[in-house]
Amino acid sequence: MDSRGSVVIEATDVRMRYGTTDVLDGVTFRVDRGEVVVLLGPNGAGKTTTIEILEGFRLPSGGRVRVLGQDPARGEESWRADVGVVLQSWRDHGRWTVRELVEQFGSYYRPYSAPERPRPYPTGELLERVGLAERADQQVKKLSGGQRRRLDVAIGIVGRPRLLFLDEPTAGFDPVARRDFHDLIHRLSDLEDTTILLTTHDLGEAEKLADRILILDGGRIVADGSAEQLARQVAGRTEVRWSADGERHVHATSDGTAFVRDLLARLGEEVSDLEVRRTTLEDTYLAMVARSDAPLRHGAALPSLSPVSQEEAR
Numbered sequence: 001m002d003s004r005g006s007v008v009i010e011a012t013d014v015r016m017r018y019g020t021t022d023v024l025d026g027v028t029f030r031v032d033r034g035e036v037v038v039l040l041g042p043n044g045a046g047k048t049t050t051i052e053i054l055e056g057f058r059l060p061s062g063g064r065v066r067v068l069g070q071d072p073a074r075g076e077e078s079w080r081a082d083v084g085v086v087l088q089s090w091r092d093h094g095r096w097t098v099r100e101l102v103e104q105f106g107s108y109y110r111p112y113s114a115p116e117r118p119r120p121y122p123t124g125e126l127l128e129r130v131g132l133a134e135r136a137d138q139q140v141k142k143l144s145g146g147q148r149r150r151l152d153v154a155i156g157i158v159g160r161p162r163l164l165f166l167d168e169p170t171a172g173f174d175p176v177a178r179r180d181f182h183d184l185i186h187r188l189s190d191l192e193d194t195t196i197l198l199t200t201h202d203l204g205e206a207e208k209l210a211d212r213i214l215i216l217d218g219g220r221i222v223a224d225g226s227a228e229q230l231a232r233q234v235a236g237r238t239e240v241r242w243s244a245d246g247e248r249h250v251h252a253t254s255d256g257t258a259f260v261r262d263l264l265a266r267l268g269e270e271v272s273d274l275e276v277r278r279t280t281l282e283d284t285y286l287a288m289v290a291r292s293d294a295p296l297r298h299g300a301a302l303p304s305l306s307p308v309s310q311e312e313a314r
C-alpha cells in the first residue's frame, strides 16, 4: 500500500516486553486516512509505548507495524516528514525564542514542500493557531507549563504532517487553551486531511474529538468503536432513576423514552424524582476497563462490573 492509501496505521499482534514484563500482548488495530482516533487506557497500560513503536522510536518485541505504508523502524526522511509528533516529554531549548525554535524545526521540512502541502507552516499563522502569537519573541524557558505544551503542539504540526501523533497534548491546558486545541484538531482533520492518533485521560475530550476510540488495557485493545458504539456494547445507553414507595430505583435501557412512558403508565403519580441520563463515555470506559480480562494486569483482581444493575433498589 502506498502512503496515500486509505489505511494509514496498521498494527497487527504487536508485542512489547520490557525485561521480563509484557506490556503489549498482541495489540491489533488500524486507522484510516483522515480519522481522529483517541487511545485511552489506565496509567501504565502501554499507550506511550504503542505510540513510540508507531513513530519508529521503539522496536516492538513482536508483531507487524505499517505506518503510511512503511515499517516505522525503517522510515526514511521523506516518511518522517509526513509524520508529526507531540511527545509527553519536554526538550531543552530554553534560551531560544518561541519563533526561533518553531522556524528551526520548520526549516527541516522545507525540502519536502509540495504545492498541495506547502511546508513548513508559516510561523506567524501557526503561532496564532496554537495561541502563542503574543509570546513569539519570548524565551522558551519563560513560558508557563501550558504555554510550553502549546509550543510542543506547534512543533508537532509545523511540517504539516499527514499523520499526527499526540501523547497527552492537553495536559496542563486551561479551559480556553483546551477549547482552542480542540478547534485546531478539527481543523487539521477537516481542512488538511490529517490523520490523528492521540492519547488523553480526559474522557470529555475523547468524546469531543474522536471519530473512533480505542481502549488499551491488559496489553490488548479491549474496545474499538465510536463513543456511541462502545456505550451500546456495555449496557443500555440510557439510565432511568426514579423514586416510588419510598424507594429509589434504577434501570438501564436502550430506549429511555419507551421505558419512561411505560413506567408512568404503570405507576402514574407514584413516581417522583425522575431522572433520565444517557450513558457517558466515562461510564463506558470504567465498565470496559474493569471487565476486560486484563491478562497482564498485576495486583488485585477488579470486580466484573455491570454498569447499572437492572431495577436495583437503592
Ligand SMILES: Nc1ncnc2c1ncn2[C@@H]1O[C@H](COP(=O)(O)OP(=O)(O)OP(=O)(O)O)[C@@H](O)[C@H]1O
Pocket (backbone or CB within 6 Å): 018, 019, 023, 041, 042, 043, 044, 045, 046, 047, 048, 049, 050
Ligand atoms: N524503557 C522502559 N523500560 C522498562 N519499562 C518501561 C519502559 N518504558 C515504559 N515502561 C513500562 O511499561 C509500562 C507501560 O508504560 P507506558 O508509558 O507505555 O504507559 P502509558 O499507558 O502511556 O501510561 P500513562 O497513562 O501513565 O502515560 C509501564 O509499566 C512502564 O513502567
